[in-house]
Amino acid sequence: MKHLLLVEDETAIADAVAYALRAEGYEVRHCLDGRAALEAVDSGRFDLAILDVGLPDINGFALCGELRRGTPLPVIFLTAQAAESERVLGFDLGADDYIAKPFSLRELVARVRVVLRRGVPDTAMPGSKRTGAFEHDVEGRRIRYHGLVLDLTRYEYGLLAALLARPGAVLSRMQLMERVWGDALDSGDRTVDTHVKTVRGKLRAVAPEVDPLRTHRGIGYSLDLD
Numbered sequence: 001m002k003h004l005l006l007v008e009d010e011t012a013i014a015d016a017v018a019y020a021l022r023a024e025g026y027e028v029r030h031c032l033d034g035r036a037a038l039e040a041v042d043s044g045r046f047d048l049a050i051l052d053v054g055l056p057d058i059n060g061f062a063l064c065g066e067l068r069r070g071t072p073l074p075v076i077f078l079t080a081q082a083a084e085s086e087r088v089l090g091f092d093l094g095a096d097d098y099i100a101k102p103f104s105l106r107e108l109v110a111r112v113r114v115v116l117r118r119g120v121p122d123t124a125m126p127g128s129k130r131t132g133a134f135e136h137d138v139e140g141r142r143i144r145y146h147g148l149v150l151d152l153t154r155y156e157y158g159l160l161a162a163l164l165a166r167p168g169a170v171l172s173r174m175q176l177m178e179r180v181w182g183d184a185l186d187s188g189d190r191t192v193d194t195h196v197k198t199v200r201g202k203l204r205a206v207a208p209e210v211d212p213l214r215t216h217r218g219i220g221y222s223l224d225l226d
């Protein structure tokens, strides 16, 4: 069962679209605005989003960027104006397709089918483990945060991977030293703290408003996802 997110403030259009898609066997969650859509992706997983460009609270293109912060998501835009600039902007944002109103339901259903079949090979890291806003490609030793691959040194990677393995658990400096620097000869007392600081800086560069790396004074560190 494929789960579709439909964000459209015109209920007549939304009802018709949702009806047509449900008739094809898709699960459809309808939201009237961007805020509701962001809440929906926080609580559920979707295979595709169909976004009206003219929403009451946020432009559909901006909403697309927000929806994709945590997870790769194919998007089809619906727009009232087929203006070339909108079209280009939509595709710059990685739109998977684009449909100008008025459109036939049959056409929309066909486009949905094509985009779902295509999947998201270019944005998803195969075999990676997702934890909150993090995606950990263990084999490739890469960690993605809010969709961006972090540029980490060997020990920064080890540190973040150790914390990601047990979200919310507090790991002491000693535990982290053993797990990450077990084979290093010249690591000093401040090694863990120094690396936490640089990792934190790299996370903040991606998402300045949150700090998932929590310091527990005198105890150690944890990675908190909420």
Ligand code: CA
Pocket (backbone or CB within 6 Å): 008, 009, 010, 052, 053, 054, 055, 056
């Ligand atoms: Ca609209």
